[in-house]
Amino acid sequence: MIEVGFSMEDVARTRFALSPLWEVVASVRVLKGADEQGLHRTWTDRARPRLAAAGLDLGVLFDLVPVPSRSPWAGSVPSFLCPPPTTPLPSLAMELATLRATPPELIRTTSAVSAERMAALRANPEAELARLAEAIEAYWELVLAPYWPRILTLLESDIRYRAGRLVDGGAQRLFADLDPQVAWADGTLHLSHRSVRGPRALDGRGLLLVPSAFVWPRIFSVLGEPWQPSLRYPPRGVGALWQTRPTPVPEALAGVMGRSRALLLAELTAPASTTELSRRTGLTPGGVSQHLTALRTAGLVSAHRYGRQMLYARTHTGEAVVEAASAES
Structure with missing residues (x-):
């Protein structure tokens, strides 16, 4: 105790405070087996194939996150990898700037982390920290950014x-x-x-x-x-967090932006492609694309490339709009 x-x-x-960088590290723990109860299975089932298809070299990140053990406290995450945020809501870019500027004397960890990776970090901290930051950015864009508003x-x-x-x-x-x-x-x-x-x-x-x-x-x-x-x-x-029950279209929202756009915004409980949204809503692919463009322009939807596909997700503003309209319905 x-x-x-x-x-x-x-x-x-x-x-x-919130920490996007910590969510990166904690989600890597989940991918390495920390989610014994399957709480994040919906996310991992989507994240793993995306990472595999992207073919990214994320070893510099994954090697620094210990494999979880049965003890809740074993295999501690290195503190320098995700230092406590200095502002209430930092962006990932702000936290990565702090990571890149880590003094060499703070690059220390436990035996649970790859000794080879730690040796490389100590030998050339500036270059290795830059590589680490780039890997984190790539990982974030692929498997966390589409879900960040939620x-x-x-x-x-x-x-x-x-x-x-x-x-x-x-x-x-x-x-x-x-x-x-x-x-x-x-x-x-x-x-x-x-x-x-x-x-x-x-x-x-x-x-x-x-x-x-x-x-x-x-x-x-x-x-x-x-x-x-x-x-x-x-x-x-x-x-x-990952429940995807169909969201009814709030009438208040439909009255402001039209039923089709309100339907699409409500359907984006998880990132989805134009084809998938067309199938789920009955709207034509061209119509879905047109409405999504308007929603993106309004700042309610963001787009994230996954291979040849473009996945659309609600922004934080979009989440707030749907939540507020649902509360009024």
Whole structure:
């Protein structure tokens, strides 16, 4: 059990942030076997063939993510690979800039990571970190960017909920239902850990709380120097993240943009091609293409190339529009 003591200053500095870079690393863990319960099977069933078809060399990334073991705490992810974010909602580009600028003395890890890869990083950190950043960008665009609006909606919803609990009842209420492996008592946060025990001090830096779609059913803490103390935890509702139940067309939305465009936007619960959307909606491929172009121009839909196919997905704005219109219906 790790005991994290909070001063008044630490409570005041406790805050939330999101991390696209951490989602990259955590999703690689899922692809390497961390999802024993199959929570992310819908995503992995799509991601694996896309990665295989792309033929990308992602070894520089995958070699740095330990193969998960049965122990929730074994095979720790190297801290330099995904440092805690410095702003509440950084872009992937911002986090990769931090990664590229990692001082050589911080490139350290555990024995669970490829020794050969670590030797290459230490021998030529600037070049290897640049290669790593390029691999992460390619991986992101292929298997995470199309789903990011959906993931972002889930994470932001959890932050709103937890911020409300913090306002209503302070730290005790905030941590009360955060995760079964977390408990708050007498100004101390207790984190379950199978091998590490003892007190840890925040030293007035507060705790950064980072909800993560791909971390369940575990939590990950960053408490060592020189990093910002952080806790990555699964958000509420993560079990429904990949559900693809048909979404009825909100009448309010149809009244504003027309039934066909509203139907397409509602159907994009997961990235889909023009052909697939045509089959599902009964609209002609040409009509689907025309409507998707209009939705892209309005910032409600984004496009992502997958081989010879173009996959369309709702943007964060598109997700918010559908959610708001559904709530009014």
